[in-house]
């Protein structure tokens with residue numbers, strides 16, 4: 084059903100994009116690249132189109148969508164943001180930062196799930212920006228993945244999952260950053276981190292002052308009521324069970340022939356000690372590389388016919404905070420047979 088458009092990421096052909104932009108303007112759904120992950124987008128002013136996104140993804144009805152704009156004028160149409168914040172935001176925009184602010188009321192209540200607030204971001208991807216400009220409306224777009232599945236950073240996965248479900252899939256190479264935008268809440272007295280992402284909290288604090296980082300944002304399970312609706316759902320899960328272990332545990336299991344039907348997702352350093360099948364994400368000291376490969380590794384795991392997978396945490400500074408959040412949410416603690424193998428000397 085859907086048409087595939089091949090577009091150059093850095094220098095998009097506007098003529099070719101126009102077809103997809105017209106589709107958005109008339110109620111269509113388009114999967115498109117951003118600098119973080121692929122998004123599945125609709126006209127943010129169109130209730131019916133926005134509700135199609137929820138049904139295509141199987142997304143819970145109380146988890147609002149991010150609205151993408153291509154200019155500060157368009158930002159003014161959708162959100163009411165204090166002048167003092169606007170200046171600071173321009174240090175990060177265009178780029179992978181999303182802010183929750185008061186809605187002007189123009190964005191579809193379906194996209195906002197009835198909230199008085201709206202989450203907005205001004206992406207740096209030239210393709211995304213051109214698409215929004217040509218559509219002439221802001222684009223409401225969550226990550227392009229079926230609900231609970233890992234986000235998509237490789238267009239091959241975007242085509243597999245969405246070709247039959249949407250009007251257009253824009254194919255434009257692998258997502259450069261690979262982890263979603265950082266979401267902050269500007270409506271509370273202290274700025275709160277709602278989701279760790281590609282913009283490091285340390286950078287945000289340099290410009291905005293102290294940011295409150297909750298356990299929810301780290302992906303650590305808590306009883307606390309999540310502040311961002313998306314935080315309470317199971318996320319990013321491969322179909323193959325993925326177990327979170329320490330680096331030492333991984334090195335031990337990775338050499339154990341009893342675990343040759345498992346896949347070990349690891350750093351280059353840990354990988355050196357692993358003789359079983361492995362996917363190396365990158366050096367522990369190159370967290371950007373690790374971030375850019377994580378989601379496609381989770382999807383690759385599912386195509387490897389493995390009994391299970393193992394993953395370990397990485398240093399949690401800079402983009403590493405978001406990497407840790409995604410790894411915790413995608414994985415589970417090791418169980419019986421694995422623990423028994425670790426207990427054996």
Ligand code: TXA
Pocket residue numbers: 117119120121122123146147148149179181183195198200201202204224225226227262263264265266277278310311312313314
């Ligand atoms: O990088 C990204 O942000 C990608 C690309 C496509 O732009 N988009 C993305 O969207 O990750 P999604 O839907 O997967 O995540 C949106 C997050 C969810 O956790 C949602 O709960 C939160 O933003 N959110 C949206 N509107 C909100 C609001 N009004 N208040 C609090 N949280 C909100």
Ligand code: MG
Pocket residue numbers: 225226234
């Ligand atoms: Mg998502």
